[in-house]
Every structure is written in C-alpha cells, then in structure tokens.
Amino acid sequence: xxxxxxxxxxxxxxxxxxxLIAHKLNFESAHALANVITAAERDGCRSHGLFRxxxxxxxxxxxxxxxxxxxxxxxxxxxxxxxxxxKSFGALAWQLGLPQLVSKARQNGIAAYAVYNxxxxxxxxxEMEDLAKEGLVGMAFLNSKSFVAxxxxxxxxxGTNPMAFGFPRGPDQPPVVFDQASAVMARGDIMMKEQQGDxxxxxxxxxxxxxxxxxxAAALEGAQLTFGGAKGSNIALMVELMAAGLTGMPWSYxxxxxxxDQNSSVPTRNGEFVIAINPEMFGGTSEDxxxxxxxxxxxxxxxxxxxxxxxxxxxxxxxxxxxxxxVDSKIHQAIMDRIQTAEE
Amino acid sequence: xxxxxxxxxxxxxxxxxxxLIAHKLNFESAHALANVITAAERDGCRSHGLFRxxxxxxxxxxxxxxxxxxxxxxxxxxxxxxxxxxKSFGALAWQLGLPQLVSKARQNGIAAYAVYNxxxxxxxxxEMEDLAKEGLVGMAFLNSKSFVAxxxxxxxxxGTNPMAFGFPRGPDQPPVVFDQASAVMARGDIMMKEQQGDxxxxxxxxxxxxxxxxxxAAALEGAQLTFGGAKGSNIALMVELMAAGLTGMPWSYxxxxxxxDQNSSVPTRNGEFVIAINPEMFGGTSEDxxxxxxxxxxxxxxxxxxxxxxxxxxxxxxxxxxxxxxVDSKIHQAIMDRIQTAEE
Numbered sequence: 001x002x003x004x005x006x007x008x009x010x011x012x013x014x015x016x017x018x019x020l021i022a023h024k025l026n027f028e029s030a031h032a033l034a035n036v037i038t039a040a041e042r043d044g045c046r047s048h049g050l051f052r053x054x055x056x057x058x059x060x061x062x063x064x065x066x067x068x069x070x071x072x073x074x075x076x077x078x079x080x081x082x083x084x085x086x087k088s089f090g091a092l093a094w095q096l097g098l099p100q101l102v103s104k105a106r107q108n109g110i111a112a113y114a115v116y117n118x119x120x121x122x123x124x125x126x127e128m129e130d131l132a133k134e135g136l137v138g139m140a141f142l143n144s145k146s147f148v149a150x151x152x153x154x155x156x157x158x159g160t161n162p163m164a165f166g167f168p169r170g171p172d173q174p175p176v177v178f179d180q181a182s183a184v185m186a187r188g189d190i191m192m193k194e195q196q197g198d199x200x201x202x203x204x205x206x207x208x209x210x211x212x213x214x215x216x217a218a219a220l221e222g223a224q225l226t227f228g229g230a231k232g233s234n235i236a237l238m239v240e241l242m243a244a245g246l247t248g249m250p251w252s253y254x255x256x257x258x259x260x261d262q263n264s265s266v267p268t269r270n271g272e273f274v275i276a277i278n279p280e281m282f283g284g285t286s287e288d289x290x291x292x293x294x295x296x297x298x299x300x301x302x303x304x305x306x307x308x309x310x311x312x313x314x315x316x317x318x319x320x321x322x323x324x325x326x327v328d329s330k331i332h333q334a335i336m337d338r339i340q341t342a343e344e
Numbered sequence: 345x346x347x348x349x350x351x352x353x354x355x356x357x358x359x360x361x362x363x364l365i366a367h368k369l370n371f372e373s374a375h376a377l378a379n380v381i382t383a384a385e386r387d388g389c390r391s392h393g394l395f396r397x398x399x400x401x402x403x404x405x406x407x408x409x410x411x412x413x414x415x416x417x418x419x420x421x422x423x424x425x426x427x428x429x430x431k432s433f434g435a436l437a438w439q440l441g442l443p444q445l446v447s448k449a450r451q452n453g454i455a456a457y458a459v460y461n462x463x464x465x466x467x468x469x470x471e472m473e474d475l476a477k478e479g480l481v482g483m484a485f486l487n488s489k490s491f492v493a494x495x496x497x498x499x500x501x502x503g504t505n506p507m508a509f510g511f512p513r514g515p516d517q518p519p520v521v522f523d524q525a526s527a528v529m530a531r532g533d534i535m536m537k538e539q540q541g542d543x544x545x546x547x548x549x550x551x552x553x554x555x556x557x558x559x560x561a562a563a564l565e566g567a568q569l570t571f572g573g574a575k576g577s578n579i580a581l582m583v584e585l586m587a588a589g590l591t592g593m594p595w596s597y598x599x600x601x602x603x604x605d606q607n608s609s610v611p612t613r614n615g616e617f618v619i620a621i622n623p624e625m626f627g628g629t630s631e632d633x634x635x636x637x638x639x640x641x642x643x644x645x646x647x648x649x650x651x652x653x654x655x656x657x658x659x660x661x662x663x664x665x666x667x668x669x670x671v672d673s674k675i676h677q678a679i680m681d682r683i684q685t686a687e688e
Contacts, residue, residue, distance in 0.1 A: 078452030079423045080625045108422030110456045110619065114626040137590065153647025165578070167585045176585070178578040228572025234522040234653050235579070238509045240640070241520070245511060246481065248627040251640050273626070275454065275619065281424045282458040282617070283592040296584070296595050303497025309578050 002329035009320055012050065012327070013038040019053055019335050022342035023060040024067040032091035036122045041325055044316030047188025048123040050327055054334045056089065059266040061338075065089060065119050071096050079104050079111040083118075087269060090120025094127055101276050102134045109281030113274040114247050121267040125179035125310065127274060128166025132175030137277040140164040140179075141242035145259060145268045146252035148183045149223040151233030154210035156223050159252040159270075160187045161239035168279075169297075170290040176297075178309035182236035183224040190216045190224070191265065195330070247271030346673035353664055356394065356671070357382040363397055363679050366686035367404040368411040376435035380466045385669055388660030391532025392467040394671055398678045400433065403610040405682075409433060409463050415440050423448050423455040427462075431613060434464025438471055445620050446478045453625030457618040458591050465611040469523035469654065471618060472510025476519030481621040484508040484523075485586035489603060489612045490596035492527045493567040495577030498554035500567050503596040503614075504531045505583035512623075513641075514634040520641075522653035526580035527568040534560045534568070535609065539674070591615030 007015070016034035021027070033056065041049030059065045064087070071093035074082040081100045085093040097113045104111035124140040131138035144159030164179035181187070184204040193200050194216035205219030206212060213219055226232035244251050249271030250258060259268060283289055300306055351359070360378035365371070377400065385393030403409045408431070415437035418426035425444045429437040441457045448455035468484040475482035488503030508523035525531070528548040537544050538560035549563030550556060557563055570576035588595050593615030594602060603612060627633055644650055 076453075076625075078625065079455070080453035082626065108452060109420075109424035110454055111423070112454045112621065112626070137585070150644045150647065150650045152649035152651070153644070155643075155647050157644055157647075165582045167589060176581070178582070180575050180578060184572075227575045228528075230653075231524050231571045231576070234509070234524060237520070237644075237653070238511075238522070241481075241511045245633070245637065245640075246621065246623055246626045248632065248636070251636070251643070253643060277456065277590065279590055281420075281422065282426065282456070282590045288592065289589070292592070292595075293589065296589075299499075299595070299597055300494045300497070300501055300581075303494065303499045303501075305496035306494050307496070309574075309581070 004326035004329055005332045006324050007327050008324045009038060009042050012041050012325060015050070015335060016053060019057055019339050020060075022339050023057050025060060025065075026068055026070065028070065029067075029088055029092045032095050033089050033122075036091045036126055039126050040123050041327070042317055042320040043313040044320075045123055045125075045313065046328075047186055047192055050331050050335065051188065051192065052121070054331070054338055055265045055267070057335075057338045059119060062266065064266060064269075071115075071118075073097065073100070074116075076100075079108045081111060081113040083113070083115045085115055085118035085120075087117050087119060089267075090115065090118045090122055090272065093118055093120070094130075098130055101274065102131070102136065105131075105136050105276035105278050106134075108278075110275065110277045113272075113276070115272045116247050116249055117269055118272060119267040119269060120272055123179055124162055124164035125166070125177045125313070128164050128177045128179065129175060131276050132166045132168040132177070135168050135278070135280070137168070137279055138164070138166040139275040140272065141239045141274075142272045143240050143243040143249075143252045143255070143270050145256045147187055147224050148226060148236060148252075149206065150237070151226060151230040154206050154223055156256065157253060158182060158226075158236040158240055159255070160224065161236045161243070161252070162186075163235060163239050167293075169293055173294075174310070174314050176308055176310060180227075182226050182232055182239055184227045184232075185224065187224070190219055194220065242273045243271050246273050348670035348673055349676045350668050351671050352668045353382060353386050356385050356669060359394070359679060360397060363401055363683050364404075366683050367401050369404060369409075370412055370414065372414065373411075373432055373436045376439050377433050377466075380435045380470055383470050384467050385671070386661055386664040387657040388664070389467055389657065390672075391530055391536055394675050394679065395532065395536065396465070398675070398682055399609045399611070401679075401682045403463060406610065408610060408613075415459075415462075417441065417444070418460075420444075423452045425455060425457040427457070427459045429459055429462035429464075431461050431463065433611075434459065434462045434466055434616065437462055437464075438474075442474055445618065446475070446480065449475075449480050449620035449622050450478075452622075454619065454621045457616075457620070459616045460591050460593055461613055462616060463611040464614060464616055467523055468506055468508035469510070469521045469657070472508050472521045472523065473519060475618075475620050476510045476512040476521070479512050479622070479624070481512065481623055482508070482510040483619040484616065485583045485618075486616045487584050487587040487593075487596045487599070487614055489600045491531055491568050492570060492580060492596075493550065494581070495570060495574040498550050498567055500600065501597060502526060502570075502580040502584055503599070504568065505580045505587070505596070506530075507579060507583050511637075513637055517638075518654070518658050520652055520654060524571075526570050526576055526583055528571045528576075529568065531568070534563055538564065586617045587615050590617050
C-alpha cells in the first residue's frame with residue numbers, strides 16, 4: 001500500500017477547490033463545499049472528508065448537479081427560513097440561509113431553516129458549530145438515498161438519516177455537538193471498511209437476502225440496521241419526516257429511484273430541516289447557564305471511561321492544525337485522476 | 345393473586361379525580377392530571393396509568409406539591425411560550441400553554457413551549473396528539489431524577505429522559521407518535537417487572553457496584569443504560585440540555601438531590617421543552633402531504649414484521665373503549681388505601 005500523502009489544512013482546501021473548479025463548479029459553491037470537506041478531513045471525520053470529493057465531482061460529471069446553479073432564498077414569514085437549492089450542493093445553501101436563521105432565532109426565540117432540492121450529504125456538525133458560534137442551540141435532520149430498514153423489516157426504507165444537535169458552551173469552550181446516523185454505522189464508514197478489507201461488527205446490517213452479515217460488501221448490497229432497534233428506527237422515521245416530510249422532498253426510497261446508477265455513491269436530491277433556538281429567550285442569564293453547563297459536564301466526565309460527543313473531533317482538529325493531515329493515497333489518486341481528466 | 349378490577353374509562357377517570365380531590369388538589373389541576381392518567385391506562389401504557397396515581401398522591405401528602413397552586417403564563421415574545429408551573433403538576437401547565445403554542449406555531453411556522461418548576465412525569469405522547477390535532481408537528485423533551493448512566497460510566501447522570509415526536513396524518517388517521525425513554529427500558533416498566541417478580545433483559549442496567557444485572561431490584565438501585573450505547577447516550581444528553589439546560593431547571597442529578605427520599609417514586613421538580621411546527625409554512629399543500637405520507641407508511645408496512653410507533657397504543661384504545669380496562673388489584677388497593685386515609 002502506498003504511504004499516505006501528508007498535507008496541511010490549506011493544501012486540503014486547495015485540492016478541493018482545484019477538483020471542483022476543474023469541473024466548472026462556480027466559485028461560491030466550490031468554496032463553501034471545500035470548507036465543509038476540509039473541516040471534516042481536519043476533524044478526523046474521514047468518511048465525510050476528501051473521501052467524498054470524487055463523488056461530489058462525479059455528480060457534476062454525470063450532470064446531476066448543474067455547476068452554474070446557485071441556491072436562492074424563498075419568501076418566508078415569521079420564524080421560517082426557506083432556501084431552494086435548485087439542485088446545487090448543500091454547503092452554499094446553508095451559507096445563504098444562515099444569517100436569516102440566526103436573526104430570526106435571536107429575535108423570536110426559535111426559528112427553522114428548510115432547504116429544498118439540495119444535493120447534500122456533508123456532515124451536519126459544522127452547521128451546529130455555526131449556530132453555536134452565534135450562541136444558538138441547533139438541531140438538524142437530513143435524509144438521503146435509502147439504505148436502512150425499518151425495525152423488523154429488511155427493505156431499504158430510510159437513508160442513514162443523520163440527526164445533529166449542538167449546544168453552545170461559554171466563550172472559551174467549543175460547543176457540545178453530536179452528528180449521528182440513525183443507522184448503527186455511517187454508510188461512509190462501511191464503505192471505508194470495504195476499501196480497507198475489514199469486516200463490520202454484527203448487528204449493523206442484513207445482506208440482500210435479509211440475513212445478518214458482517215461483510216461490508218454484502219451490507220452495502222443489503223440493508224443497514226438502525227441503532228438501538230425499534231427506538232433507533234423511530235429516530236430514523238423522525239428524521240425522514242422532518243427532512244423530507246416537512247419539505248415535500250423525496251422520501252429516501254424515492255431518492256434511490258431517482259438515481260441513474262442506484263449503487264453509485266453520488267449525493268441525491270433531498271430536503272433538510274434545521275432548528276435554531278436562542279437560549280436567552282427561555283432560560284436564565286448566560287453567566288449562570290455557562291456555569292451550570294460546566295457543572296453538568298464535570299459530573300459526566302468524573303466517571304472514568306466517559307467523554308462528551310465531539311471531544312475526539314476537537315482533539316483531531318488540534319493535531320491537524322499543528323501536524324497536518326495524512327490523506328489516503330488511493331483517495332488522493334482518485335481525486336488527481338479526476339482533475340487530470342478535466343484539465344486535459 | 346386477586347383478580348383484576350374491570351373498569352370503564354370514565355370509572356378510571358372518576359377514580360383519579362376522587363383520589364386527587366381527596367388530597368385537596370384543586371379541581372382544574374386534578375381534572376387535567378386525571379385526563380392524562382386515564383389516557384395512559386386506556387392506551388395500555390400501564391406504567392404511566394393508574395400505577396402512577398399513588399405516587400402523584402404521595403407528592404401531595406409529602407407536601408412537595410402545594411394542592412392549591414396553579415401554573416401561570418410568563419410574559420414572552422416572538423415564538424416563545426413560557427409557563428411557570430409554580431411546583432404544580434405538568435398536565436395543567438400544558439393546558440395553559442397549549443393555545444399560545446398552537447397560535448404562535450401557526451403564525452410563525454415554529455414555536456416553543458418551556459415550562460419551569462413542574463412536577464411532570466406523565467407520558468408525553470398525549471401532548472404530541474394535542475399538537476397533531478391542530479395540524480402541528482411536535483417534539484418534546486423532559487428530564488427527571490437521575491437513574492441512567494452516560495455511555496461508558498456507571499454513575500446516575502440522566503433521568504430516563506423521554507423524547508416524544510408527533511407528525512399529523514390526514515383527518516381520518518391518528519398521528520404518528522412516539523414517546524420513548526433514552527434508557528433501554530422505561531423506569532416504570534422496571535418497577536412493574538419488580539412488582540411482578542420478573543427479570544429484565546440483559547443490557548438494560550448496572551447494579552449499584554457498576555456490574556451488569558437482570559434483577560429489576562438491583563437495577564433500580566444501580567444505574568440504567570441508554571438504548572443503542574453511545575448514540576442513545578447522546579440522545580439522553582440532548583434531552584437533558586433541552587429540558588433542563590434551556591429552562592434553567594435542575595439537572596437530573598440535582599433533581600435527585602432535591603428528593604427527600606431518594607428512592608421514592610414521586611415526581612421531581614423539572615423543566616420541559618416542547619417544539620411545535622406548522623408544516624404548511626414549509627412544504628406543499630396539505631392534500632399532497634397527506635397522500636405522500638400514506639405512501640411512505642404503506643412502503644414501511646409492506647415488510648412483514650413492521651409496525652408504526654403508536655399502532656399498539658391505538659389498538660389498546662379501541663379495546664378499552666368497547667371492553668373496559670382490567671386494573672391490577674394491588675394498584676387499585678393502593679389507591680383505595682390513600683383515598684380512605686384522606687376521607688377518614
């Protein structure tokens with residue numbers, strides 16, 4: 001196996017820009033998408049980092065995403081923010097909607113952002129971090145192409161249907177954020193296990209015949225399972241209804257049908273729904289809240305073997321900032337191949 | 345074992361009223377609480393039905409809840425609804441806040457209800473049904489006295505921290521609703537297993553020494569575990585931050601410290617946070633939405649062995665309405681004992 005390619009964070013960003021611009025993606029959209037891919041790579045979320053770049057590029061090559069299209073804000077009232085991505089990627093749509101979402105949540109206590117016709121399968125935690133920087137609590141719901149069975153069944157009903165949550169801490173602490181698939185394993189992690197020739201733990205997936213499997217290739221053909229059985233299946237259903245039900249966008253099984261190549265890993269056209277809450281409209285003063293939060297976290301972390309969600313991510317971020325990032329050589333090559341094809 | 349007491353739904357309601365009024369609870373609060381206890385008993389959610397009535401009564405007897413106190417609406421702006429329960433039960437506080445919550449959600453697309461100083465450990469699904477009747481999507485978060493460990497630890501950090509979700513269907517269909525503890529098992533279910541002399545499944549709890557146990561008595565002494573490991577622990581943390589973090593109410597471990605008798609089963613003083621969303625402000629027309637929803641549910645239910653959350657509850661409801669309810673004789677006796685004590 002070839003040794004990994006050591007890159008700085010800004011080199012990763014530049015590689016993203018080069019790959020996306022080479023395939024004619026407009027600068028604003030490329031820049032927004034490069035930001036989220038780079039952030040994932042930097043934070044050690046490899047399955048949402050450069051690993052995804054070839055698939056984003058392929059969605060441009062296959063003509064799924066029009067490289068010149070930009071999202072637009074739709075008229076909206078009250079605490080609602082609506083963005084029609086017009087079949088562009090999710091990152092720029094989020095940048096467009098964020099200022100309205102922040103201002104409406106600040107003013108009204110709670111607000112929501114719905115995005116339509118979006119090709120979005122980036123991580124969601126960076127959206128939660130964006131809200132937390134503004135002092136807002138966040139929740140995000142995103143569906144995708146169906147891979148996951150409803151509890152008790154074996155058909156592909158749900159996407160891996162991630163749900164994210166973020167709660168701001170004091171000014172000196174990064175927020176508490178989680179971003180987790182409703183499936184036991186993230187799709188990207190199974191894909192990486194397959195690439196690495198590893199097996200997956202039992203209880204994560206069924207093969208195409210509906211039998212339990214630990215073979216990542218068989219799992220990718222069959223259906224993934226939800227975490228925690230029926231309760232995780234309820235979470236997957238909630239994400240489906242929030243992301244696709246509220247926006248009128250395709251259910252995950254419809255998004256699958258829309259795919260030209262159902263086994264490809266390009267993003268699909270979906271909806272996303274994000275809630276932002278201003279704690280100051282509901283609770284006490286911010287000094288008290290910060291002190292109380294830290295007391296809770298101290299209490300949790302007093303038990304050996306515990307950690308807060310996102311702690312591992314923040315540690316990776318620090319290491320990446322000082323030591324750079326080791327990029328898998330196969331992934332690097334897949335990106336370079338696509339750049340060459342376009343630049344020839 | 346004495347045979348169960350067969351009662352009609354209105355007899356159950358009358359029994360609740362008699363028990364609560366005998367202990368001087370004001371009529372409005374008694375009526376609201378009797379409604380939610382009766383609804384739980386009717387729907388086969390026995391652990392939130394008459395089983396809880398002696399504990400509600402005890403919280404009056406112990407002076408935790410002042411029987412004359414009523415909740416009051418706090419001034420609030422934008423999409424925020426705030427109710428100070430003033431140490432009364434949760435049911436009347438919800439009734440008080442609901443009209444504002446509905447009207448703000450309708451007008452602004454999304455709104456939130458926060459309740460403070462509330463003794464609330466009723467089921468949450470009826471709140472979701474109340475919102476669904478108004479065509480609104482709902483989410484609810486409630487913490488309580490700590491019973492549940494953070495993933496990897498063995499200390500009691502979280503309440504069973506239920507989260508509920510409801511999505512309205514067409515006018516002819518009851519809504520899709522789930523209401524689930526972040527713990528693998530609801531506390532009430534473990535308490536019922538103990539009463540019945542049954543064991544609990546493995547993976548649900550640790551004993552007081554931090555070792556896995558299937559003995560319900562040992563589980564009630566030790567710490568319960570979250571569903572789905574780390575992911576369910578994240579859900580428990582989210583519920584804690586939404587219910588207690590946003591309202592400034594006691595963390596679950598603080599609610600435990602507030603208890604005079606830490607092992608009693610009376611409710612504790614907590615916060616609750618409920619979100620209501622108007623789908624019409626985000627998606628398509630209601631006809632389309634209804635049709636699309638039914639297509640999704642048909643798709644899910646086409647797999648043998650699947651069911652939607654709340655289906656079992658709605659079936660029990662139908663049976664109770666025609667055949668009445670079998671009330672456990674021990675629970676009936678515990679209630680009658682308390683009524684006699686007060687009426688003597």
